[in-house]
Each structure stands twice: as structure tokens, then as C-alpha cells.
Amino acid sequence: KFSSAHRLGFGSANPTGKIPLGLKRKGLRIVVTGGAGFVGSHLVDRLIARGDSVIVVDNFFTGRKQNVMHHFGNPNFELIRHDVVEPLLLEVDQIYHLACPASPVHYKFNPTNVVGTLNMLGLAKRVGARFLLTSTSEVYGDPLQHPQKETYWGNVNPIGVRSCYDEGKRTAETLTMDYHRGAGVEVRIARIFNTYGPRMCIDDGRVVSNFVAQALRKEPLTVYGDGKQTRSFQYVSDLVEGLMRLMEGEHIGPFNLGNPGEFTMLELAEVVQETIDPNAKIEFRPNTEDDPHKRKPDISRAKELIGWEPKVSLRKGLPLMVSDFRQRIFGDHKEGSN
Ligand code: NAD
Ligand code: UDP
Ligand code: UDP
Numbered sequence: 001k002f003s004s005a006h007r008l009g010f011g012s013a014n015p016t017g018k019i020p021l022g023l024k025r026k027g028l029r030i031v032v033t034g035g036a037g038f039v040g041s042h043l044v045d046r047l048i049a050r051g052d053s054v055i056v057v058d059n060f061f062t063g064r065k066q067n068v069m070h071h072f073g074n075p076n077f078e079l080i081r082h083d084v085v086e087p088l089l090l091e092v093d094q095i096y097h098l099a100c101p102a103s104p105v106h107y108k109f110n111p112t113n114v115v116g117t118l119n120m121l122g123l124a125k126r127v128g129a130r131f132l133l134t135s136t137s138e139v140y141g142d143p144l145q146h147p148q149k150e151t152y153w154g155n156v157n158p159i160g161v162r163s164c165y166d167e168g169k170r171t172a173e174t175l176t177m178d179y180h181r182g183a184g185v186e187v188r189i190a191r192i193f194n195t196y197g198p199r200m201c202i203d204d205g206r207v208v209s210n211f212v213a214q215a216l217r218k219e220p221l222t223v224y225g226d227g228k229q230t231r232s233f234q235y236v237s238d239l240v241e242g243l244m245r246l247m248e249g250e251h252i253g254p255f256n257l258g259n260p261g262e263f264t265m266l267e268l269a270e271v272v273q274e275t276i277d278p279n280a281k282i283e284f285r286p287n288t289e290d291d292p293h294k295r296k297p298d299i300s301r302a303k304e305l306i307g308w309e310p311k312v313s314l315r316k317g318l319p320l321m322v323s324d325f326r327q328r329i330f331g332d333h334k335e336g337s338n
Helices: 002-007 038-050 112-127 163-183 207-216 236-248 265-275 300-306 314-330
Strands: 029-033 053-058 077-081 094-097 130-136 187-192 221-224 230-232 255-257 262-264 282-285
Touching: 029 038, 029 112, 038 053, 038 236, 094 112, 094 236, 112 130, 112 163, 130 163, 130 236, 163 187, 187 236, 207 221, 207 265, 207 314, 221 265, 230 265, 236 255, 236 300, 255 300, 262 265, 265 314
Parallel strands: 029 053, 029 094, 053 077, 094 130, 130 187, 187 255, 221 282
Antiparallel strands: 230 262
């Protein structure tokens, strides 16, 4: 068991003999890049609740100040408006690197994945911080293996419309492993599968946010292609738990973090109908280029080595984001006012 894990890079990630993080947990200084975004802000909530000092670094490209505003005034919380493509000097113990234009409509614009990751690895090297990269299931491309294991190298079109994201994250993984091997940086890699929950961007074109917003606005649910393509949808609290376990654990990864429950887009539309509006109509639209046909994580590695598995099913999780969406769509809150 050990040797196969070791071959994959799952061996001990603490060769430096530093004090295990568990022993000095109180008072950790943690940077969360992209901490004003959807996943980042939920992670920040957990870290602050645990008693750590958190510095959020975000350029508000897709993130919103509102997502972290409830921590303003807390001496353990700082917010820095900064683009990680520019160098940054801080003194910290851990870096959760989430900054990334994460949805197809945004991610074409920006070299964050490569230059931003390089800078944050440079920072980790200089101060001896542990670095966690939030990579993505998109590194598997349109997968020829199903479900996807971490050992699968993927099937990515290097010149396609999605490649800026896929290849950007693949390069970010490469840089992360190079800094680990070459400079001894303690690293962790998470490959995140589709995640949903409160504070998701409403209009960034992802399927769960689209369907929920459409159902609430009494618009038809837009199913792309024949709707038979599949995805596995993970509730955000499960992901945050996985990220924290990975950071605190002794294994580098990469680890798939996702919910193995697999749904076609038509099935997802049905769950949204059941949850929000049984009368919601479905409208078919042409699919985007290079759309992966199916995606489902094999999470046995994370189960075995970091003791993690998701707890919230789609039918339980979806209702938990509806009131947040309702409030942001119809409430007094002004959308996007940073
Ligand atoms: P998000 O868009 O809500 O958050 C990304 C955050 O990064 C935003 O707050 C944005 O303003 C910030 N950002 C972008 N470019 C930046 C830059 N150059 N400098 C500083 N900040 C910058 O997206 P999310 O869903 O919370 O994603 C978080 C991470 O998880 C990303 O790295 C994403 O690739 C990864 N991921 C998410 C999913 C998912 O389904 N949500 C799936 C796979 C991977
Ligand atoms: N870097 C940073 N903050 C730091 C240290 C480095 O932003 O505290 C950036 C640095 O500007 C460089 C990148 O990280 O662009 C890589 O740094 P590294 O020291 O590994 O490479 P070098 O500067 O030697 O090429
Ligand atoms: N999709 C859809 N309707 C929408 C938005 C997306 O049917 O309004 C489909 C899309 O074609 C893809 C799947 O839903 O097959 C997931 O898309 P998303 O952008 O949410 O995530 P990703 O493709 O990155 O997994």
C-alpha cells in the first residue's frame, strides 16, 4: 500500500522535521488567495472560527467584498486588494492558493494560474510556508477513464477554448511539484470537482447557478446539448473540510475532492425543478466546444489517506443555496457592488 502511494507522490510530505502543524495550530497565520470568492470565503469562515489569523488576497475579479464583510473589524482578519500576478511580500505559515478566474466566461482573460501560482510558490519558499494548490478536475480534460483516478494523466486539448484553464492548472500543478522537489516547499494539491453552494457567482454561467437563478426568475432552465453529459456536484462545506484536512495532513496528493454522485444535466434540471419550481420549463441550447462528456471522481485515495468523504447529497445541498440566491436576486443587496 505504502509503495504504490509513494510512487504517486503520496509519501510523507514533511521531510524537514519541522514541528507538526497540529502542535502549533493556535495562531497560525494563513493567506487565502481568492478568499473573497465562493469557495475561499467559506474556507475563511472555517479558519477564522478555528482561531487562526487570515489574510485574504483578492483582486475582486469574480469575488465580492460582501462574501467576507462579516469579518471586518475582527483583528484576526485582513483583506488585501491585490492581483497575485504581481509579487507579494507577507510572513505566513500556510498559503491556500485559490485565486483564479474560475468559470469559463472569466478564465480566458488572465495569466493567474501560471504567474500567480509562481509568485505564491516563491512566497512559500521564502518564508517556509506550506502551500496548497486548488487544482481542478478539468486537468482530466474530456476523460477517457471513468471514474477518474488521480493516476490518470488526462485528455486535454491544448489549443481549445477551455485550454487556458485546463492547461493553466496543469502548469500550476507542475510548478507546485517543481517547487516541492527543487526547493523543498511543503505542498498539497487538491483536484476539485464541480462545487456549488451559497455565494456562488450568480451570472458566471456555471450550470448549478444558472439553473437555480433561472428557476427563481421563472425563466426556462437552459440545458446545453442533449443534456446527457454528466457531472458530479459537491456541496461547498464538504470541499472546505477536504481542503483543510489535506493542508493539515501529511500527504501531498494530488487528491480528488468531489462528490461521486453522478448526474446528467437533465437529472440536475429535475432536482432543481423538485427543489424550486416543478413548473420550470427546460430549453435546449447548443453545447459549448470541447465540453467533457462525463466526469466523476474516484475518491478512494482521499478516503484512505486523509479520511475524507463528502456528506451532503445534491438533494440535501441544493436547497441550502436557494435562500442565498433568492436574497441576492430579489433582495435589497446590490449585485456586484464591491
Ligand atoms: P471564484 O471565482 O468565486 O473565486 C476565485 C477568486 O479568485 C475570486 O474571489 C477572484 O476575485 C479571485 N481572483 C481571480 N484572479 C485573481 C488574481 N489574479 N489575483 C487575486 N485574486 C484573484 O471561484 P471558486 O469557485 O471559489 O474557485 C476557487 C478555486 O477553486 C479556483 O482556483 C478554482 O479553479 C478552483 N475550483 C473550483 C471549482 C468549483 O466548482 N467551484 C471546481 C474546480 C476548481
Ligand atoms: N515572490 C513573491 N513573494 C515572495 C517571494 C517571491 O511574490 O515573498 C515572487 C517573485 O517575485 C518571483 C516568484 O515569486 O516572481 C518566484 O520566486 P522565486 O524566488 O522562486 O524565483 P526567482 O525570483 O528566484 O526567479
Ligand atoms: N450547462 C448547461 N446549462 C447551463 C450551463 C452549463 O447544460 O446553463 C452544462 C455544460 O454544457 C456542461 C455542464 O453543464 O456540460 C457543466 O458546466 P459548468 O460550466 O457548470 O462546469 P464544467 O463544464 O466546468 O464542469
